[in-house]
Structures are given as structure tokens and as C-alpha cells.
Amino acid sequence: MAGNKGRGRAAYTFNIEAVGFSRGEKLPDVVLKPPPLFPDTDYKPVPLKTGEGEDYMLALKQELRETMKRMPYFIETPEEKQDIERYSKRYMKVYKEEWIPDWRRLPREMMPRKKCKKADPKSKKAKDTDKGTSLANTADVLKKIEELEKRGDGERSDEENEEKEGSKEKSKEGDDDDEDDAAEQEEYDEEEQEEENDYINSYFEDGDDFGAESDDNMDEATY
């Protein structure tokens, strides 16, 4: 039934010329590399629409972009710790209005735990700026000791007791989310402890002695 157009000769069922080459011709060269990333197009794109509406929407778009960055919904990534705390940074902080969601509309697990009643951005700021200061807040300390006794978490209480001895105002983060952010919390504690070490800050301030010592120890010749 399948008509043999001639024995041994292949018959194409469609017009072979359409594919780009005719029978018997050499096949086109094999392509050895990927096509160019930005090939030249034969036809250039149509210019954009212009008009009052388009201009207004453009301005709106750019304004919205800027406005959104300043809204409380834009959550900044916590910056990496800098080597030196720049003085100007403290005064260039943009004040963002706090936003407190309507907790009635959200699942109960969304609410931050009772201990950190104030929204976290505040306590984070406290962390940044109060690192160096030490405020003896005895009422706070007593409260924390009570809570610790209740929880009876041995390892944590050791760390926190050390901090209390240094009598720094611990930001509320210390108690918050203890079960949840255990990993993060421990890292933070370590950092705090590094700063609260036993070395007195004025140890190396004595210029004369320090210079003399280093001279003695230097093997290299001075130029």
C-alpha cells in the first residue's frame, strides 16, 4: 500500500527545499560553539509610548520605589559588625515609624513572646548603642534572676550570671526567644562576653614602656 516511488530511493513527503537545502548538497557546517549572547537583531524595537499618562506613571513608579524603602514594612538586613563604630552612623540612622500588626487577625504563633513586648527593632537599637555602656538596673537584674530560677536552665544561667556580674544592661534579647533562637543567642552571648573580658582597656595605653619594649624585641634594623 505504501507506494514505493522507486526501489531504494527515499521519498520525502514534504517539500525538501523548505528546510533550507536541496538533496545531494553538502550539509551545513556543524556548529561548535554556543550562539552569541547578544545576537544582532534584524529589526530594532519599536520606541516606547510617550504621553502625559506614561510620564505620570513613570514618576509615580520611581516615587513609590523610594517611599517603600522608608516604610516600616521594609525590613533592613542587619548590618555586619564594623571594625570601628563610626560616629556619624549614629546620627544618620533614618527614623522609621514602627508598625504593629493587628494581632487579632494573625495566628497566635505570630506574636512575639511576652518578654519582648516592645517591638524588636527597638531592642536591636539598644543592642547597638548600649554595648559600651553599663547601666546598673537592679530591678531588672532581680527580675532576671527570678526568671532564671524558674527556668532552671543551667548552661544559659551561667552565661547570664557572668553578664550580670559585669552589670551591663542586657538588652531584652537575652531572654527572648531562648528556645527558638538558641543558636543565634549563643553566638550573641559569645560576642558580648568577648567585650566583657577581664582585660582592662587601659592596659596598653602607657606609650613609653610599650615603645621601649618593642625596641628591645625587634630583630630587624631600623632605617
Next chain:
Amino acid sequence: MTQAEIKLCSLLLQEHFGEIVEKIGVHLIRTGSQPLRVIAHDTGTSLDQVKKALCVLIQHNLVIYQVHKRGVVEYEAQCSRVLRMLRYPRYIYTTKTLYSDTGELIVEELLLNGKMTMSAVVKKVADRLTETMEDGKTMDYAEVSNTFVRLADTHFVQRCPLVPATENSDPGPPPPAPTLVINEKDMYLVPKLNLIGKGKRRRSSDEDAAGEPKAKRPKHTTDNKEPIPDDGIYWQVNLDRFHQHFRDQAIVSAVANRMDQTSSEIVRTMLRMSEITTPSSAPFTQPLSSNEIFRSLPVGYNISKQVLDQYLTLLADDPLEFVGKSGDSGGGMYVINLHKALTSLATATLESVVQERFGSRCARIFRLVLQKKHLEQKQEIPKTPDHAPSRTFYLYTVNVLSAARMLLHRCYKSIANLIERRQFETKENKRLLEKSQRVEAIIASMQATGAEEAQLQEIEEMITAPERQQLETLKRNVNKLDASEIQVDETIFLLESYIESTMKKQ
């Protein structure tokens, strides 16, 4: 969700809400519905951060939650809603054309904040409008309220689902999450508020020149003390209503292009009459009688009944089939074929793309194949019914739905590329941009304190001529990229509307 859509969502979330929200949002889009702790674990983010991100996303209607068995709450992202952020300028501008500045600001505030109570919106908008008014003039709350009511009446804004009122005698522990409900008839019900007041200007001492350190402003203490009359009743923008408006606009302008102004006005009238009666996803509007249409024509359009009938007949006979005749009572019953109209618009988009990308010849072939449905290369008709390879002819056809989907996918990719390029350009010139901002700030503060022209000149010269040139080029490029984003989104809208209408039909 395709990779292109996910990528685009990621860029949009990052630009509008920051990296943390982006990480959580994209994760949910990829994985589907997940509970809180799994999200925190899988993304390696602290629980605290995840909570904050989810609160933001839920507030902006980008994530919803559901209580599953055993009290586990799962969160699900709405990818298509995220993509709607591209259209915010269009929503706001459309409101401006319909309800002027007051309406524009209402919709803008609702979009920026996700959802708000009516009293909060009115107060905020009144304050903003007062800022722009002349000294001594203020915007009255009543005027803003009126515009708000009009927006609700025409369904451009709607109520969010409510927390059900629980009775005090409810036994047992409270549920892990509230089940929000809304009644159809309550969706546009404006609460009876007695909002009296005027907008307030910011005090001049608070206005600092941009860039100078701002003193910490005290929180609003006075407002929090007063009880909010419409507490718990939140409003959001009804995006579907805007989409219906855009679709109507597209149909009317297509008719105007193809025929004339009068025909387009007739079609506009018919669409307006069907606004509330026909659901937006219906394939065609409810039948309207010629008499009804005549009565509803805009005042000032004085065409006679006969002329109207002639136009209607013309429209119904047009091969594009935007208008169809469904009966003869009442002087003739006519419908607008919404699905056919959307198909025509999508097809026209495809044709236009083929023409611009491949040239007129290709466009001609494309249009021919579309028209004839199936074409063979040499127009021969198959002779035998069997499938023998030597006597089978292969026909070309255009699958409009597939082509539309493919083009839509490309549009998503295009916008992602546009955004990335814009961010790259901005980053490249970051140093120069910051310098220019600082200079502007200095000039502004100097002008405020009264400086001489010569001093200002000196400061302006801090930016050299080639730098100025660079800034000009940057601005031009960024504007072009932004404008392109907006216009590609118009194509996305048409294609998505067509695809949605086709899927609903099947």
C-alpha cells in the same frame, strides 16, 4: 510557577520589602504551603525574622494562612499577587483619572499599606493633601470620606474578611488562628463614621533638609488614646475591579481604532451598564436591549434611535465579533462578547510581535495561517484518508493559547532583565549618585538659610561637567528601563486576561 515568575517575584519582593522578606517569600513560592518552624529551618533564618517577614507579607495580602489538622498553621504565598506589584502605578494613575487627586491618594495609601481602616486612610490622605495646599488651607475629612464612599460604591475598594466575633461563653482554648470571613453583601458596606476634622500640616520645625540628621520624632501619642470607631474593619484595593476597567478600556479603544468614535462610545455605554451585573470572568455580558442602550447613552450624545440601531447592526456584523446580537425583543438584544474580544486583543498582540521581530513577510504568513486555521505549504488538499507518509500532508496552524503562554513567559523574563539592568546601572554609578544627592542637600540647606548666588554656584561646580553628563545619561537610561517595565506589564495584562478567560471557558 515557572522559573521566570519566581525570579521576577524575587526581584519585586527584594525591591519593596528587603532581603529578609524576599527570602521567606520566595521560599514559600517555591515550596508551597509550610508551617512556621519548617520555614525557619529550611531557610536558616531565625524564628523572629520569619515572623516579622510573614507579618509583612500577610499584611500586604501576599501570603495567606490556613489552620490544618492538629492545630498546625500553614502559610502559603500567592505568586500572582506578588506580580501585581508591577501594576501599582497603573492602578493609582487610573484612580486619578476617575476620582482625581483625593481618590489617587486613597488608593496609593491602601496599596502601600496593604490594608487599612477607613478612618486611618481618611486621616492620612487629608494630611497629605493639606501639605500640598496653599498656606492656611486644609483638606476637610468629609471630602476625603465622600471620595472613599464613592470608591467603595463602585467596588474599587473592598472590605477585607473579618475576624468573627466570638461569644464570651466560648468554651475551650482559643483557636491557633482566626478564620476570617466576609459576607458578599457586606463587602462594600461603608461603616457609619462621623469623621470630623481637617488635615494637619507637619510643623515647619520638623521639616529638615534632606540628608541632614533628623531628630527622632516622638511617636503619635495623642491618636492612640482615642478609640477608633471602625476598629477591625479593614479595607483593601479590589484589583479585579481595576482589571475589569482596564479590559473595558482596551476593548473600547480597539473599537475606536477599528471603527469610529461613536461606535466606541456605544460599546463603552454597554460595558458601563454591565459593570455590576456581569461578573468579570463571564464570556459575554448580559443582553442589553437597544432601547436600554439608547436611554443610557451619555448626556450630550445626541444620535437618533435609528442611527444607534444602524451602529449596533454594524458592530454585530463586524468580523471581529466584539458585539453579538442575541435576540430581537426590545428593539434588538445585544451582548458584548468579552471572550472573543480578549482573544482578538491577544491575537493582535501576537501579530504585532511577529511583525516587529521577524518582519512584514513573516507577519503576513502568520496572519494568513491564523485566518485560515490550517494551511499547507502549497495549499494542496490531502487526497487519501489513510496516514501513509507519502501521501500525508502536514499543515501549519497557530495555537493561539500556546503562543500566548509562551509570549507571556517571555514577558516575565523581559521584566526581570529590565529590573536587573536598572539595578546594575544604579549600582555602577552609586558613588556619583550619592555625591550628587549630598550636593543637592547642601544647596537646599544653603538656600534655606539664605546664601548668595556665588556661593551656590561654587557648590554646584563640585559636580564636574562630565559627571553631570554621566548623571544625565544614567537618568535617561533608568527612565527608559522603568517605562519599559510599565509597558511590558500592559502586554502581560492582555495575555493573562485572555488566558484566564480561555481557561474558564473550558
